[in-house]
Amino acid sequence: MNGYNFAYLDEQTKRMIRRGLLKAVAIPGYQVPFGGREMPMPYGWGTGGMQLTASILGEDDVLKVIDQGADDTTNAVSIRAFFERVAGVETTTDTAAADVIQTRHRIPETPLSAGQVLVFQVPIPEPLRFIEPSEEETRVMHALEEYGVMHVKLYEDIARHGHIATTYAYPVKVDGRYVTDPSPIPKFDNPKLHMSDALMLFGAGREKRLYAIPPHTRVESLDFEDHPFEIQAWDAPCAMCGARDSFLDEVITDDAGGRMFVCSDTDYCQKCREEVA
Amino acid sequence: MKRPQLERPALLEARDVTRLYGPGKGCEAIDFTLHAGEVLGIVGESGSGKSTLLRTLCGMEAPDAGRVLYHGHEGELDLYAIGEARRRALLRMEWGLVHQNPRDGLRLGVSAGANVGERLMALGQRHYGQLRAAGQDWMGRVELDPGRIDDAPQHFSGGMQQRLQIARTLVTRPRLVFMDEPTGGLDVSVQARLLDTLRTLVRELGLSVVLVTHDLAVARLLADRLLVMRRGRVVESGLTDQILDDPQHAYTQLLVSSVLTP
Amino acid sequence: MTAMNQPFLSVESLDKTFVLHGQDGLRLEVMRDLSLTLAPGECLVLAGRSGIGKSTLLKMLHGSYRVTGGRLRLHFEDGELDLADLPAHAWHQLRRDVIGYVSQFLRVVPRVPAVEVVMEPLLARGADAAEARGKAEALLARLNLPERLWSLPPGTFSGGEQQRVNIARGFIGEHPLLLLDEPTASLDAANRDVVVELIREAKARGTAMLGIFHDEDVRERVADRLLPLDRHMRARTRLPDTDPQETP
Numbered sequence A: 001m002n003g004y005n006f007a008y009l010d011e012q013t014k015r016m017i018r019r020g021l022l023k024a025v026a027i028p029g030y031q032v033p034f035g036g037r038e039m040p041m042p043y044g045w046g047t048g049g050m051q052l053t054a055s056i057l058g059e060d061d062v063l064k065v066i067d068q069g070a071d072d073t074t075n076a077v078s079i080r081a082f083f084e085r086v087a088g089v090e091t092t093t094d095t096a097a098a099d100v101i102q103t104r105h106r107i108p109e110t111p112l113s114a115g116q117v118l119v120f121q122v123p124i125p126e127p128l129r130f131i132e133p134s135e136e137e138t139r140v141m142h143a144l145e146e147y148g149v150m151h152v153k154l155y156e157d158i159a160r161h162g163h164i165a166t167t168y169a170y171p172v173k174v175d176g177r178y179v180t181d182p183s184p185i186p187k188f189d190n191p192k193l194h195m196s197d198a199l200m201l202f203g204a205g206r207e208k209r210l211y212a213i214p215p216h217t218r219v220e221s222l223d224f225e226d227h228p229f230e231i232q233a234w235d236a237p238c239a240m241c242g243a244r245d246s247f248l249d250e251v252i253t254d255d256a257g258g259r260m261f262v263c264s265d266t267d268y269c270q271k272c273r274e275e276v277a
Numbered sequence B: 001m002k003r004p005q006l007e008r009p010a011l012l013e014a015r016d017v018t019r020l021y022g023p024g025k026g027c028e029a030i031d032f033t034l035h036a037g038e039v040l041g042i043v044g045e046s047g048s049g050k051s052t053l054l055r056t057l058c059g060m061e062a063p064d065a066g067r068v069l070y071h072g073h074e075g076e077l078d079l080y081a082i083g084e085a086r087r088r089a090l091l092r093m094e095w096g097l098v099h100q101n102p103r104d105g106l107r108l109g110v111s112a113g114a115n116v117g118e119r120l121m122a123l124g125q126r127h128y129g130q131l132r133a134a135g136q137d138w139m140g141r142v143e144l145d146p147g148r149i150d151d152a153p154q155h156f157s158g159g160m161q162q163r164l165q166i167a168r169t170l171v172t173r174p175r176l177v178f179m180d181e182p183t184g185g186l187d188v189s190v191q192a193r194l195l196d197t198l199r200t201l202v203r204e205l206g207l208s209v210v211l212v213t214h215d216l217a218v219a220r221l222l223a224d225r226l227l228v229m230r231r232g233r234v235v236e237s238g239l240t241d242q243i244l245d246d247p248q249h250a251y252t253q254l255l256v257s258s259v260l261t262p
Numbered sequence C: 001m002t003a004m005n006q007p008f009l010s011v012e013s014l015d016k017t018f019v020l021h022g023q024d025g026l027r028l029e030v031m032r033d034l035s036l037t038l039a040p041g042e043c044l045v046l047a048g049r050s051g052i053g054k055s056t057l058l059k060m061l062h063g064s065y066r067v068t069g070g071r072l073r074l075h076f077e078d079g080e081l082d083l084a085d086l087p088a089h090a091w092h093q094l095r096r097d098v099i100g101y102v103s104q105f106l107r108v109v110p111r112v113p114a115v116e117v118v119m120e121p122l123l124a125r126g127a128d129a130a131e132a133r134g135k136a137e138a139l140l141a142r143l144n145l146p147e148r149l150w151s152l153p154p155g156t157f158s159g160g161e162q163q164r165v166n167i168a169r170g171f172i173g174e175h176p177l178l179l180l181d182e183p184t185a186s187l188d189a190a191n192r193d194v195v196v197e198l199i200r201e202a203k204a205r206g207t208a209m210l211g212i213f214h215d216e217d218v219r220e221r222v223a224d225r226l227l228p229l230d231r232h233m234r235a236r237t238r239l240p241d242t243d244p245q246e247t248p
Helices: A011-026 A047-056 A074-087 A135-143 A148-161 A189-194 A266-275 B050-057 B085-091 B114-124 B128-142 B157-168 B189-205 B216-222 B239-247 B250-258 C053-062 C090-097 C114-124 C128-143 C161-170 C187-206 C216-222
Strands: A063-065 A100-104 A117-121 A172-174 A179-181 A197-202 A210-215 A217-221 A248-252 A259-263 B011-022 B027-036 B039-043 B065-072 B077-078 B095-098 B178-179 B208-213 B225-230 B233-239 C009-020 C026-038 C042-049 C068-075 C081-083 C098-101 C179-181 C208-212 C226-228
Touching: A011 A047, A011 A197, A047 A074, A047 A100, A047 A117, A047 A197, A047 A210, A063 A074, A063 A266, A074 A100, A135 B085, A148 B114, A148 B128, A189 A217, A210 B085, A259 A266, A259 B011, B011 B050, B011 B208, B027 B050, B027 B208, B027 B233, B039 B050, B039 B216, B050 B178, B050 B208, B114 B128, B114 B157, B128 B157, B157 B189, B189 B216, B208 B216, B216 B239, B225 B239, B225 B250, B225 C208, B233 B239, B233 B250, B239 B250, B239 C090, C009 C053, C026 C053, C026 C208, C042 C216, C053 C179, C053 C208, C090 C098, C098 C161, C114 C128, C114 C161, C128 C161, C161 C179, C161 C187, C187 C208, C187 C216
Parallel strands: A063 A100, A100 A117, A117 A197, B039 B208, B039 B225, B095 B178, B178 B208, C042 C208, C042 C226, C098 C179, C179 C208
Antiparallel strands: A172 A179, A172 A217, A197 A210, A248 A259, B011 B027, B011 B065, B065 B077, B225 B233, C009 C026, C009 C068, C068 C081
16 A cells, blocks of 8 residues: 555554563563554544554454454444555454454453464553542552552442442452453453453553563463452353353343343354354 | 659650751751650740650651660660651650641541551551541540541531641540641630530550640640740750740740730 | 658759749749658648748649749659659650649549549550540549539539649549648538548558648648748749649
């Protein structure tokens, strides 16, 4: 394609981001600032994830893009089309066939394998931000592991709701050191972060921060001894494929209150249906 | 009868501490020892440098000169020679700070229980039931209704907020507590009740306290010993009743004789 | 306890001068060259015109007033202690364990029940709370304080009732040296008798006491010796009244 460098970003920018990624991998869960570039789309649409994807994408890589688990939503389709155009890479919806998966708010149900890279789009990278507006102070808190306040939030949940009501962006501790925001994935996906075979990269475009969870890293979801971390469960299986082990979205089917629960991971749902057939 | 052993171990020492913002602003050449189990009052008018001294003593502001020494579980620590990490850990674990305005020491938007539990959580307490029990216990100790454990302190009165701040500070059983005008913004009747609570807690927990106040009546009730500050310097120090009943320095005599007694 | 004939307290050539900086450094010499000794089990009563500041001596012995000149020594089995040059923090324990003080007025601690006011000196030594309460209640009962008042703060009590709380608080600690500043001033005859009994019991325990009693009858019943002060004291009429017991 004319007028653009491979994968849109210039090589110096990609190098800068890759240096940041190396640091992030070396210090799991630590937020590394980077000189974010303007991307041809607004903040909040995945500019952070796209810059990371652009920096690590090779010509032979196969790319998958999902938004809330689906390959066919506007955001996913647009980003996939973008990289097809500016990098000319092959794309796929098949989780197992992808080398790089850019995602917003989900981790695929199909277990990831060694060599795969998952790139998360992150709106607010700082898990302490809800209580501490000062960036200077949150950095000190991270440096000194002053994380008591994270449990204050969970305590409040139990005091108000009787259980930990945080269901997404559920805070984790990475490698026993940094408290990290896993991006707004449902807490259902948190266990998939733990000792994953794949490399997890996180990019926040507006805040210009990136961080990483390298393969085979301990990732614990914060909890209390008497209120242990639990994932969501559903009474019924997926209405379309019958899966009982996947994260289900509620879909309203008519104006009369009709609804059903289906897999949020469209690729997984498809595969399950193929297997049954 | 044997001669009593009157020496007590030093807990906190200020050695020639100076912190000046400008000529006469701040504190200068402050030298004293706080012994274990003592309540030391720092009195003086506004602008005398007592709040600056407190900030310097409690690790919030490095002095221009001099040293602050703390004799803790790990032996003698030079407060500003150790790293920030250890200094903050000390404040979190062995020390406590009660601000004049409870809003500075509380999270107003989260429940009373979470406010009391935060320091315990910071120390690694991870049992919700125990945290809640500690919250209720401490609300009772400072005479707050434990039934309000889930209410946010933004709906509490000033006196109740101050009690909650005290509970939140003492829950980790600090050895040394710094208090900055703890009854400052309260009505007189509320003040008296709070002073009594503080006296009881100091005795029961064997606390050592550095108390900053401009109110000599508060100092009389709470402090064992006083430092009188004027223009950044200590002009007189001694037993509380000696300072108030037989003041030696001209300024202390003026200060004491200026108090209105009903 | 030292042998009965050896003094527990000795005061030598005590001077006290107040310097009033607010009045151009006016020097008020209120005490000059006062000496005394006091043995365990002895009650020495200070005698002199009223208004000459007899409690000045008690306040110097209690650390509330600084010593201008002279020596104030306590004699222990294993050595002596000079009160005139003690560092301030040393007084905390001295007051807790050695020197007790019954003042004329009760310093009102807001909201604390009378029985707890009395218990406090024992609690400060780490005594068992139930035991301390038992002793406090027994003393209040002896002093005829109605039981319904025990759990109330003494702030609203009559002068005589407050005084009895104060006496109970002073005697409960059984300090080896007890300073008594007009403890019977506002008591009726029956309660004065109780105080006289308490003083006699304290003597029997070996308590050394130094007291001011303006009531001649009580003075005669408790005093082993009188110490005439008129020659050594001068009224400090120009001093503001800064009695700690009267300020809240």
